[in-house]
Amino acid sequence: AAEDSLFCSSTSKFPFPPSNLHCSRLGLPPISAMELMIHSSSFLLPNIPAGEEDNHRHSPTYALVLLNQRLPQFTPLLWQHARVRVCADGGANRVYDEMPLLFPHEDAAIVRHRFKPDVIKGDMDSIRSEVLSFYSELVSRATSGTDVVDESDDQDTTDLHKCIAYINGAMPNVDKSSFCILVTGALGGRFDHEAGNLNVLHRFSTTRITLLSDECLIYLLPKTHRHEIHVNSSAEGPHCGLIPMGMPSGRTTTTGLQWDLNEAEMKFGGLVSTSNIVKAEKVTVESDADLLWTISIKKF
Amino acid sequence: AAEDSLFCSSTSKFPFPPSNLHCSRLGLPPISAMELMIHSSSFLLPNIPAGEEDNHRHSPTYALVLLNQRLPQFTPLLWQHARVRVCADGGANRVYDEMPLLFPHEDAAIVRHRFKPDVIKGDMDSIRSEVLSFYSELGTDVVDESDDQDTTDLHKCIAYINGAMPNVDKSSFCILVTGALGGRFDHEAGNLNVLHRFSTTRITLLSDECLIYLLPKTHRHEIHVNSSAEGPHCGLIPMGMPSGRTTTTGLQWDLSE
Numbered sequence: 001a002a003e004d005s006l007f008c009s010s011t012s013k014f015p016f017p018p019s020n021l022h023c024s025r026l027g028l029p030p031i032s033a034m035e036l037m038i039h040s041s042s043f044l045l046p047n048i049p050a051g052e053e054d055n056h057r058h059s060p061t062y063a064l065v066l067l068n069q070r071l072p073q074f075t076p077l078l079w080q081h082a083r084v085r086v087c088a089d090g091g092a093n094r095v096y097d098e099m100p101l102l103f104p105h106e107d108a109a110i111v112r113h114r115f116k117p118d119v120i121k122g123d124m125d126s127i128r129s130e131v132l133s134f135y136s137e138l139v140s141r142a143t144s145g146t147d148v149v150d151e152s153d154d155q156d157t158t159d160l161h162k163c164i165a166y167i168n169g170a171m172p173n174v175d176k177s178s179f180c181i182l183v184t185g186a187l188g189g190r191f192d193h194e195a196g197n198l199n200v201l202h203r204f205s206t207t208r209i210t211l212l213s214d215e216c217l218i219y220l221l222p223k224t225h226r227h228e229i230h231v232n233s234s235a236e237g238p239h240c241g242l243i244p245m246g247m248p249s250g251r252t253t254t255t256g257l258q259w260d261l262n263e264a265e266m267k268f269g270g271l272v273s274t275s276n277i278v279k280a281e282k283v284t285v286e287s288d289a290d291l292l293w294t295i296s297i298k299k300f
Numbered sequence: 301a302a303e304d305s306l307f308c309s310s311t312s313k314f315p316f317p318p319s320n321l322h323c324s325r326l327g328l329p330p331i332s333a334m335e336l337m338i339h340s341s342s343f344l345l346p347n348i349p350a351g352e353e354d355n356h357r358h359s360p361t362y363a364l365v366l367l368n369q370r371l372p373q374f375t376p377l378l379w380q381h382a383r384v385r386v387c388a389d390g391g392a393n394r395v396y397d398e399m400p401l402l403f404p405h406e407d408a409a410i411v412r413h414r415f416k417p418d419v420i421k422g423d424m425d426s427i428r429s430e431v432l433s434f435y436s437e438l439g440t441d442v443v444d445e446s447d448d449q450d451t452t453d454l455h456k457c458i459a460y461i462n463g464a465m466p467n468v469d470k471s472s473f474c475i476l477v478t479g480a481l482g483g484r485f486d487h488e489a490g491n492l493n494v495l496h497r498f499s500t501t502r503i504t505l506l507s508d509e510c511l512i513y514l515l516p517k518t519h520r521h522e523i524h525v526n527s528s529a530e531g532p533h534c535g536l537i538p539m540g541m542p543s544g545r546t547t548t549t550g551l552q553w554d555l556s557e
Binding site: 189192239240241243245247273296 | 487
């Protein structure tokens with residue numbers, strides 16, 4: 001039928017020894033055939049841990065996409081970690097209006113100069129003209145003005161889709177296993193927008209994309225991999241969930257949750273794991289379906 | 301496979317003549333075998349149209365469930381239309397705190413007395429003690445279900461309302477829900493799942509920006525749009541399972557199988 005074929009990026013940078021704990025029970029090939037994908041929300045920490053040579057893990061690199069909803073309180077932290085910052089259309093209004101509000105003791109103009117997007121992209125039907133002028137004219141000694149890419153003629157893809165495609169195209173040589181695109185403003189508001197944004201996670205399944213709000217974060221756990229989620233309990237949790245968004249799951253197994261799943265069936269109309277609680281520093285998930293992982297974010 | 305068997309309430313009160321426009325193309329049995337379900341958001345209008353005798357349509361009746369997110373601006377309108385109003389746990393905090401804000405020129409205590417929930421239900425881990433006291437002393441029925449951790453607060457409220465109104469005509473009865481969207485995504489997903497789990501009950505989730513309800517595959521659907529109150533932005537979301545074929549009319553970008 002209309003089943004998406006999902007594929008995820010290689011995890012050859014994360015050489016954890018495979019174990020065969022569950023493979024015989026699940027009737028699957030040895031787990032060495034199902035690669036491990038490791039997840040960590042280190043972008044929520046003030047200082048991102050450096051790459052650990054003994055584990056051959058590279059320091060994570062980030063891009064930031066800002067959509068047109070209220071900025072989360074921790075947006076400046078994300079901005080600081082990101083290598084590139086892209087506003088999707090009205091997301092530029094949010095940066096212009098709300099970054100100064102996050103630094104109430106500083107001059108608004110100074111804050112606006114400090115938080116200058118690298119790119120503004122989309123169909124330009126939401127961005128205010130004075131915001132557009134401000135950023136495209138902004139010139140400092142070190143950087144050029146914001147690059148404005150008008151795609152008002154492309155009505156077939158969402159603004160987020162355009163931004164993800166842009167970033168992927170702009171960074172073709174980046175190590176995808178340690179690169180993640182952080183997105184603010186994708187949740188809440190109009191539900192058709194939110195659903196379209198959740199669909200972007202599925203359509204760009206080879207790209208790590210994390211949707212963020214003040215309350216929670218969401219990312220895709222593709223069924224092609226088994227997953228280890230490293231929980232930074234200073235910044236996230238304990239509330240979490242696993243959502244079979246586009247297709248039912250015949251069996252999902254987890255460890256590290258208060259209500260672990262043991263080859264459990266999950267689907268809309270039946271069981272969906274919500275209001276679960278993280279119990280360990282590491283959560284593992286194996287499933288026959290793509291799942292959305294969501295975890296609450298602690299008050300900043 | 302694991303396809304939801306979704307079913308919606310009978311539309312025998314809405315005797316529109318079946319047409320066979322698409323049935324042969326779709327390879328489906330005659331449309332008389334697939335019932336029509338009609339949808340209308342008349343609760344968004346100040347005055348709900350009375351039942352129209354010539355079409356045998358009953359006036360719609362509503363219940364209102366308030367969950368723990370900021371109240372939409374039009375909540376007083378929903379409250380006025382509803383026959384019963386149920387707060388899910390911290391939803392009572394919202395009514396207590398925010399109804400007065402929607403009537404800034406009136407005395408807060410007067411507003412709070414006017415908007416008294418009929419029931420407060422759930423596991424009571426969010427409602428503030430002073431809010432709980434205020435409403436229970438006013439006569440609100442408080443139903444504590446803190447021992448039931450297997451179902452969400454919304455699920456408990458829907459089950460409660462269905463149990464409290466066993467004889468209601470389900471084809472013209474709808475449960476309106478505020479506060480189900482936004483906030484923590486696992487809560488939102490759980491609330492969307494309630495729509496699927498109670499597929500024989502009309503449930504509409506509402507926020508300031510949009511509304512959502514289920515279109516079960518067992519019926520063909522007519523959605524009557526009140527353009528004074530809703531639209532034009534809309535969408536159809538296959539949540540939970542893919543759709544092999546969907547056909548629409550009336551949209552800018554219609555789907556054709």
